[in-house]
Amino acid sequence: MLASQLQLHHLSAVLLHQTNRKAAPTTNTSKFPHLFPISYSLHQHQPQALQNQDTATNLHNEDNILRTHNAQSTALLLHHLSPQEQQNSHSPHENRPLLRRESKEKQLEISRVNKRAPQFPGSINANASSQTVNSSSKSEKFDDDGMLMKALEIRRKVTVEIFKDAMRKGKFGITYVNNLVLELSDFIDFVMIQAASMKQLPEFSMSSYNVRAEAFIDDSNVVPLIRWLKHNSLSYPQIGRLICTSRGNLNSIRRLAEWLKLIHVNGRFIGVALTRAGENILERSLEDLDEIVEYLEDNGLRRDWMGYVISRCPEILSFNMEEVKFRTEFYLNMGMDRNDFGTMLFDCPKVFGYLSVEEMNQKVAYLKEFGLNNEDVGRLLAFKPQLMICSIEDRWKPLVKYFYYLGISKDGMRRILTMKPMIFCVDLENTIVPKVQFLRDIGVQEDAIGSVLARFPSLLTYSLYKKIRPVVIFLLTKAGVSQQNIGKVIALGPELLGCSIVNKLDHNVKYFLSLGIPLPVLGGMVANFPMLLRYNIDVLRPKYRYLRRVMIRPLQDLIEFPRFFSYSLDERIIPRHKIMVENRVNFKLRYMLASTDEEFTKRVDAAVGRRRSFEAGIMYDQPLDSPDDAVIENNAV
Known part of the structure; x- marks a missing residue:
């Protein structure tokens, strides 16, 4: 023993x-x-x-x-080996067998589970959330929907990583791949569905999900397509949107992009056309698109303009042939010829494909309320098609109310619309109101502002700080116009605000100063006749030479009547001066030129009669030098 x-x-x-x-x-x-x-x-x-x-x-x-x-x-x-009494005593080591016994019981409970859940990438272990398995918790059930959503989210993350690996193999940068994946959520789900369905194929029946997902991504050629689209200047949001809307038909993207190049759509506008043409554009046949292009070309849109029009308004490609014909006839029926129609589409492609038919009819009807007929509206839209893309409620009606407040009549509004239709497209608060307030500040009378705008609508399209204010400052400092008369000058000649300071106004001022006219006197002449500074010097010089050398008139006559330069030398000044010489009479420039031919003839006959009576010794009670009568001159000039 x-x-x-x-x-x-x-x-x-x-x-x-x-x-x-x-x-x-x-x-x-x-x-x-x-x-x-x-x-x-x-x-x-x-x-x-x-x-x-x-x-x-x-x-x-x-x-x-x-x-x-x-x-x-x-x-x-x-x-x-320990003695019996030590085994029976309460030593600190007696808990160890108990702990081991509990561990065995836990292992036994785990072994009693019916079947171990299969483990694969993206699966969820129901026992992973708890460290111990309690056999008495059989009544507790997991939320099936929550577990399913969690499993799908994990599977989606696995698919994203597989797609990123395929992109990195295609030599794409990490940042570009991460940004692109954010735009491909629908395509990632499509890959998940296709990879799951590939399990039914014999060659993939024993393959894992990762293998099937990688095989589908490779077979779809999505990575080469992404590289080709990136090479054609498409951004990753455009690429992601195209791939998601293709519904797996990735070849349709390349096919449509090649067709867009044939009609002269190039650069980044390929992506714009593909993404804005509608979700069904990838499903349309190229024959239908060619029919639309040929019809527009037959109605005045040049072939080399087609790419520009499609780039700015890709919605045209989403129309069927009946709608394209209806929209084309809508403009042609307003008297617009085919050349004007093609030019209108080139200037503003949105007038054809951006608006609904109802909006087009409403805007044409509103324009006719200004007194325009159907042909007038057609010419107006051919000249300024941007009118059709302006809102009636937000743009036109507030502007019309403001013009009515300024005293502009309906005829004045029609004049503004026909002469400068761009005014109906600009912002009222930021563009028009400050310029009207500026006219008030410089002294233009309130009742004259409406006539100023109706007479010269282009004033509202000029820059206040780059064009209008510099001209006013030039008139005050360089042209001799006083501050009291500047409002009068602008009211009588608002066209001065459209003249160039360097090429027009400064040259004219220097010319008149060279004639010996003092600067304050010149300011008074401009106040009486603001258009004096708008004439070309080549037109002014012959008239002044004839006045001084042929008519032998003093400079004071020109100062008193600066409007002399507004009359034609060959049609008004020379013929009437000859009549005065032949009849040996002489008038002031005002009475000589500022009258019709009939009035001038009567005035000459009256002056000749008074001269003959004076020669005959008949005296008149009315002085001969009355401002209403001619000045008798015995000798011919």
């Missing part, structure tokens, strides 16, 4: 020694004696009984240190 116990003690020492060697095979026991209290070599130099006693004692003392894979088997052996 004693021999058998000694053998068991010796066996336990050997096992413990082997355990320590396996746990730390490279450890030197001489350097770490406190970690290896029992050594097989020490047993050879000690008595057998002492070795057994020390072994049992050291094993119990070092039980807390053992952390190797066979520590539990060693603990069981030590528990078997």
Whole structure:
């Protein structure tokens, strides 16, 4: 009995020694004696009984240190070798078998689960959320919808990573790939569906989901298509939108893009045309699109303009042939010829494909309320087609009310509309109101502002700080116009605001100053006749030369009547001067020129009669130098 116990003690020492060697095979026991209290070599130099006693004692003392894979088997052996009274006593080691027993019970409960859930990329382990499995929780059920959504989200993330790997193999940058994936959510879902359906194919029946997803992405040629679209200047939002709207038919994208190049759509406008032409554009046949292009070309739209029109209004490609014909006839029926129709489409392609038919009819009817007939509206739209894309409620009606407040009549509004239709397209608060307020500030009378705008509508299209204000400052500082007269000058001649300071106004001012006219006097002449500064010097010079050398008139006559330069030299000045010379009479420039031919003839006959009566000795009570009568001159000029 004693021999058998000694053998068991010796066996336990050997096992413990082997355990320590396996746990730390490279450890030197001489350097770490406190970690290896029992050594097989020490047993050879000690008595057998002492070795057994020390072994049992050291094993119990070092039980807390053992952390190797066979520590539990060693603990069981030590528990078997311990005396009976120690086993029955309440030692601190009696909890270990209990802990091991609980661990076994847990493992047993796990083994009793019916079937282990299959593990694959994107799957969810129902037991992963809890560290222990409680057999009594069979009544608890997982939320099927929540679990399904979570599984789909995980599968989507796996698909995204597979797509990113395919893009990186295609030599795309990381940033570009990440930005593009954000635009391809629908395509990622499409890849998931197709990869799942490929499980039914014999060649993929035993393949994993990753293999099937990679195979589908490669077969779809989406990566080369993305590179081709990027090469054609498409941004990643446009590429993502196209791929998602193609519904898997990626070849239709390349086919339509090549067709757009044939009609002269190039550069970044290919992406604009593809994304704005409508979701069904990828499903349309090229024959239908060619029919639309040929019809527009037959009605005045040149072939080399087609790309520009389609680029600015791709919605045209979404129309069927009946709607294209209806919209074309809508403009042609207003008296617009085919050349004007083609020019209108080139100037503003949105008038054809941006508006609905109802909106087009409403705007034409509103324009006719200004007194325009159908042909007038056609000419107006051919000249300024941008009118059709302006809102009636937001743009036209507030402008008409403002013009009515300024005293502009309906005829004046029609004049503004026909002469400068762009005014009905500009912003009222930011463009028109500040210029009207500026006219008030410089002294233009309130009742004259409406007539100024109706007379010169282009004033409202000029820049206030780059055009209008500089001209007013020039008139005040360089042309001699006083501050009291500047409002009068602008009211009488608003066309001055459209003249160039460098090329027109400055040259005219220098010319009149060179004639000997003082600057303040010139300012008074401009106040009386503002158009004086608008004439070409080549027109002014012959008239002045005739006045001074032929008519032999003083400069004062020109100062008193600066409107002299407004009359034609060959048709008005020279013929009337000859009549005066032939009849030996002389008038002031005002009475000589500012009258009709009939009035001038009566005035000449009256002057000749008075001269003859004077020569005959008949005296008149009315003085001959009355401002209403001619000045008699005995000798011909």
